[in-house]
Amino acid sequence: MDRLRRRRFLRAGVAAGFASFAGCSAPSGSDETTETDGPGAGTDEGGTATDGSTTDETGGAGTRVPKPTETDGPRPELADSRVALDPVASGFAAPLDFVAPAGTDRRSVVDRDGRIWELTDEGRRERPFLDISDRVVLGSERGLLGVAAHPDFADNGRLYVRYSAAPRAGTPGNYSHTAVLAEFTVDPDARTAAADRERTVLEVPQPQGNHNAGAVAFGPNGYLYVPFGDGGAANDVGTGHVGDWYDAVDGGNGQDVTENLLGSVLRIDVDGRGGVDGADGDKPYAIPSDNPLVGREGLDEQYAWGFRNPWRLSFFGEDLYVADVGQGAWEELNLVERGGNYGWNVREGAHCFRRDSCPTATPDGTPLVDPVAEYSHDEGGISGVSIIGGFVVNAETLPDLRGAYVFADYLARGRLFAVDTGARPPWDIAPVSVVGDADLGQYVLGFGRDQDGDLYVLTTGRTGGEGDSGRVARLVAP
DSSP: OOHHHHHHHHHHOOOOOOSGGGOOOOOTTOOOOOOOSSTTOOOOOSSOOOBOTTOOTTSSOOOBOOOOOOOOSOOOOOTTOEEEEEEEEEEESOEEEEEOOTTSOOOEEEETTTEEEEEETTEEOSSOSEEOTTTOOOBTTBSEEEEEEOTTHHHHOEEEEEEEESOOTTSOTTSOEEEEEEEEEOOTTOSSOOTTOEEEEEEEEESSSSOOOOOOEEOTTSOEEEEOOSOSSSTTOSTTOOOOSOTTSSOOTTTOSSSOSTTEEEEEBTTOOSBGGGOOTTOSSBOOTTSTTTTSSSOTTEEEEOOSOEEEEEEETTEEEEEEOOSSSEEEEEEEOTTOBOOTTTEETTEESSSSSOOSBOTTSOBOBOOSEEEESSSSSSBOSSEEEEEEOOOTTSGGGTTEEEEEESBOTTEEEEEETTSOSSOOOEEEEEESSSOOOSEEEEEEEOTTOOEEEEEESOSSSOSSOEEEEEEEOO
16 A cells, blocks of 8 residues: 555545436546436446445454434334425426525525525516526536525525636646635625625635535534535546545545545634634635644545535534435435545445445544445335435424435435434435325425425426426425
8 A cells, every 4th residue: 555645544544416417427547437317426337336334454443323313303104105295486497405594584496507596485586586607617517506594694694605617726727617615795685686795715626527516504503514526527536536545446535635625525614714723814714623634634624524426415403414426336325423434435335336345444443434324226116326415304294204304316206215313323215205296307406494494305307407397396294
């Protein structure tokens, strides 16, 4: 093993979804076939993924599965569970995200084409609330990918927006684009917002056009959580992918913690400046001093790593749920903890990636973290091509599903998925049939939750991210 790369990790020492919006073409010289479905989804590249959950080539501890915070809430009834859809709005291109600022009764939908639309009881408003389509780059999995309202939005009007921009200064010339996290200050009571009050918070060079993740969310501590995919293409290799401690499989943005911010979930304080304790006055944000790599070798912004394409994230209390899209065999749901290493590209889900056996821990003995639920790409039963993260249900409108985490696969097939978060993980996944007059549609892109806890599903009928087939519906009891 390369000593420098191994030492780099040891010092760190802690543990689209559309066909064109997912076209993970293989890098030159790769044996990977082209990905064709879902946000960063892949096809099996010739080797069957083998369960490696008890294999440990390092001699360290095996993988572990985290447990959610104990709750006294109701438990869901998942046997033969069903939901109906209450149509809310239509006419979107590719609705990916949903914004419902605390302290207001406003609800908005984020469309990949660069527009944010406010919803009313009659549907969406005639004009977008915010339009930044003039600076958003589309194609592959690029676009306007996520928005989060500041916890004090009702007073300060601050929105945090993730979008794909043309390459900016500092992005290599052979890279696809620059991922931007920007702060927009708007009038919390206005029907439309000017797009010129933008402050760039973070820029991350993106080597490929896919595996961009894109959702952003504030945690209960007031910090902003920002996921990034592994950089795109396939297998975590190719242009923009670095080497790591695991030599059995090439590549490594997911396992590297020093060279870039890719393959990780970041945690930053947008109310501060100057990095950790103001030591870096140029940073337009602060970094919590208890982030796991502060004071160690590694990039201070990182909160957890080992991800491929974390597509949607959400909180329930202190628990952070992240859905990570797999390469070609397994889709996974993760319960994310500070300093957790979620395995990519050593493992895909709880299984070895491209090898019959693989480590279950890093060279220093830190266990890799298994998903709390997973499903395969094999046809039949619970299967699919790209996991779409959702929310834990805590609303009276879905009494049989209270306490369940509801999510989906990109290929809808008339059903959603659910797991009982009160059970001992890893969790069994139950299908949730969608019944009634309103159909789910062909592709699920995301979910939303409003101020009352009601859940919404965001869908489209086309794979390219254009047109007007996108719809939003509220989940209700049948």
